[in-house]
Amino acid sequence: MAVILKLDRVTKQFGGLTAVNDLSLEVRQGSIHALIGPNGSGKTTTTNLIQGVFPVTGGRVLFRDQDITGKPTFEIARQGMARTFQNIKLYNTMTAIENVMVGGHQLAPMGLVSSLLQIRRSRSEERMLEEKANRMLEYVGLASIGGELVKNLPYGKKKVLEVARALMTDPALLLLDEPAAGLNPSERGFFIDLLRRINADGKTLFLIEHNMDVVMNISDMLTVINFGRKIAEGTATEIQNNPDVIKAYLGERYKVKR
Amino acid sequence: MNKKNALYLAGWILWLVALVLAFRTANSYVQSVFCMLLYNIILVLGLNFITGLTGQMNLGTIGMLALGAYTYGILTVTAGWSPWTALFAMVAVGYAIGKVLGYPSLRLKGFYLSLTTIGFGEIVRLLAMNLESLTGGTMGFSKIKRLEFFAYKPENRSDYFYIMLIFTVLAIIVANRIVYSKWGRAYKAIRDNAEAAEASGIDISKLKIQAFTLAAIYAAFGGALYAGYNRYLNPSGFTLEYSQNYIAMLMIGGIGTVPGCILGAIIVTALPELLRSFANYYWILFCTVCIVMAILLPEGLWPLIHRLFARLGKSLRGLRGKVS
Numbered sequence: 272m273a274v275i276l277k278l279d280r281v282t283k284q285f286g287g288l289t290a291v292n293d294l295s296l297e298v299r300q301g302s303i304h305a306l307i308g309p310n311g312s313g314k315t316t317t318t319n320l321i322q323g324v325f326p327v328t329g330g331r332v333l334f335r336d337q338d339i340t341g342k343p344t345f346e347i348a349r350q351g352m353a354r355t356f357q358n359i360k361l362y363n364t365m366t367a368i369e370n371v372m373v374g375g376h377q378l379a380p381m382g383l384v385s386s387l388l389q390i391r392r393s394r395s396e397e398r399m400l401e402e403k404a405n406r407m408l409e410y411v412g413l414a415s416i417g418g419e420l421v422k423n424l425p426y427g428k429k430k431v432l433e434v435a436r437a438l439m440t441d442p443a444l445l446l447l448d449e450p451a452a453g454l455n456p457s458e459r460g461f462f463i464d465l466l467r468r469i470n471a472d473g474k475t476l477f478l479i480e481h482n483m484d485v486v487m488n489i490s491d492m493l494t495v496i497n498f499g500r501k502i503a504e505g506t507a508t509e510i511q512n513n514p515d516v517i518k519a520y521l522g523e524r525y526k527v528k529r
Numbered sequence: 530m531n532k533k534n535a536l537y538l539a540g541w542i543l544w545l546v547a548l549v550l551a552f553r554t555a556n557s558y559v560q561s562v563f564c565m566l567l568y569n570i571i572l573v574l575g576l577n578f579i580t581g582l583t584g585q586m587n588l589g590t591i592g593m594l595a596l597g598a599y600t601y602g603i604l605t606v607t608a609g610w611s612p613w614t615a616l617f618a619m620v621a622v623g624y625a626i627g628k629v630l631g632y633p634s635l636r637l638k639g640f641y642l643s644l645t646t647i648g649f650g651e652i653v654r655l656l657a658m659n660l661e662s663l664t665g666g667t668m669g670f671s672k673i674k675r676l677e678f679f680a681y682k683p684e685n686r687s688d689y690f691y692i693m694l695i696f697t698v699l700a701i702i703v704a705n706r707i708v709y710s711k712w713g714r715a716y717k718a719i720r721d722n723a724e725a726a727e728a729s730g731i732d733i734s735k736l737k738i739q740a741f742t743l744a745a746i747y748a749a750f751g752g753a754l755y756a757g758y759n760r761y762l763n764p765s766g767f768t769l770e771y772s773q774n775y776i777a778m779l780m781i782g783g784i785g786t787v788p789g790c791i792l793g794a795i796i797v798t799a800l801p802e803l804l805r806s807f808a809n810y811y812w813i814l815f816c817t818v819c820i821v822m823a824i825l826l827p828e829g830l831w832p833l834i835h836r837l838f839a840r841l842g843k844s845l846r847g848l849r850g851k852v853s
């Protein structure tokens with residue numbers, strides 16, 4: 272299978288602190304790839320480096336065979352990479368559907384002047400955005416709350432709404448930073464189904480997650496990091512039996528009994 | 530057109546008719562306040578793009594206005610251009626200001642951006658004061674030409690009201706189309722969460738400069754209209770407090786919405802006239818009103834009024850339902 276995302280010896284230093292250390296990994300097209308590790312091990316930083324939120328100290332990031340190191344975030348996003356955030360980042364003064372529609376801004380090609388002058392075309396563009404946003408809301412199971420202000424939504428719905436907004440950009444790769452954190456078991460079950468569905472519809476998922484039920488259930492491949500360094504990589508079973516991983520992160524109870 | 534849009538249109542037309550009627554029955558002093566209101570509306574609608582929607586502080590509005598006003602004056606008097614050509618040169622003036630002020634806004638935030646925009650306004654004022662050969666310095670710049678609309682030749686200031694009204698309506702229409710479109714949403718997204726907006730593929734730098742440019746074009750047009758209306762410019766009329774006034778309009782009326790901006794412009798334009806008897810205490814009163822508003826109604830008056838209207842409409846419909 273083709274590789275959609277490749278990290279080549281990526282390093283990030285914040286002053287004296289090395290948050291990501293010489294990290295290489297490959298995400299295969301169409302897979303669900305999980306990145307796990309203890310708190311503070313550099314997972315979120317890795318996501319930020321992939322999407323160009325801040326520059327790498329060393330190494331390269333390749334996405335769809337193109338070197339995207341040092342490119343601005345919005346350009347990387349336009350090449351087909353979307354994300355959700357560990358701490359929810361929605362547009363709080365807007366409604367749910369407006370939040371999703373903003374995700375489609377770059378798909379609507381009209382410039383400011385032409386959208387002022389060509390009234391009919393800009394109306395149909397707006398309709399296109401609205402219809403698509405409605406489809407996305409339906410896809411993630413939020414069709415009924417499109418008109419509600421985001422700030423009034425419960426936490427679990429906000430998490431799902433972020434996914435809808437990300438999907439609105441038509442991504443090939445979706446980065447999810449702890450999507451199931453803080454969800455109750457039934458919400459979590461729904462989320463696992465949703466991620467499976469998104470994956471089945473052809474999108475590659477790069478998933479950061481602490482909850483082992485989620486990770487071990489759906490990941491095709493796992494990369495484990497500790498102190499910014501890769502300590503293991505493999506399938507769920509391989510990782511669960513890896514002594515280094517058990518010592519650094521999982522603890523004895525996750526070892527698969529034979 | 531659906532029912533809701535028809536209702537909005539009816540509301541706008543009603544408002545316009547009321548405005549014209551009130552103007553016609555007013556004495557010449559009150560008429561001058563109405564004229565002031567019109568270019569204030571244009572300016573605050575412009576400021577709304579950058580400060581209201583995009584969330585970038587701009588305390589340089591008066592500098593943008595002054596640049597537009599002086600350019601219009603110099604082009605029509607010194608260079609002998611026709612007023613219409615000079616007016617449309619305001620697009621270029623606004624574009625240039627937008628680029629110049631937009632770039633710092635990419636690097637500076639909050640407090641520092643406020644200072645930069647204050648600095649911009651002061652620089653324009655000092656230039657107007659010291660480039661005497663061009664601007665007339667502290668003696669002022671006079672005999673500025675007015676726009677004429679076909680056979681309509683405004684003889685005095687009050688006549689100019691109707692010409693300014695046409696441009697105000699145009700400014701309102703354009704603002705409406707931008708605010709309630711993908712552009713308005715994208716600006717608000719930058720204000721609410723820039724990081725998320727960028728991750729969705731929005732070019733924040735480009736849109737911030739765009740919003741600054743829109744604000745500057747609106748201000749330059751407002752300035753040109755003011756220059757034609759007053760026919761006389763003096764640097765002492767372009768001080769920081771006016772820029773603050775525009776922020777106050779935005780805050781009081783309702784950040785982000787078009788009717789809110791207009792409401793704010795009406796209140797802040799009318800208040801000094803209504804409170805004239807308080808003389809120097811006026812500022813204390815005005816500032817108190819602003820602070821109380823900021824605490825009690827951080828979204829401004831318009832959302833409150835909007836909700837009241839909506840509730841009224843609902844109960845009216847309910848009533849009608851019972852009768853039939």
Ligand SMILES: Nc1ncnc2c1ncn2[C@@H]1O[C@H](COP(=O)(O)OP(=O)(O)O)[C@@H](O)[C@H]1O
Nearest residue numbers: 285288290308309310311312313314315316317
């Ligand atoms: N912007 C930043 N500036 C300085 N240090 C940071 C920054 N972001 C993260 N760090 C540090 O980098 C390390 C890794 O953080 P992070 O990537 O958030 O870990 P994780 O997501 O795995 O919990 C932590 O020690 C954190 O304090």
Ligand SMILES: [Mg+2]
Nearest residue numbers: 314315316357
């Ligand atoms: Mg994290």
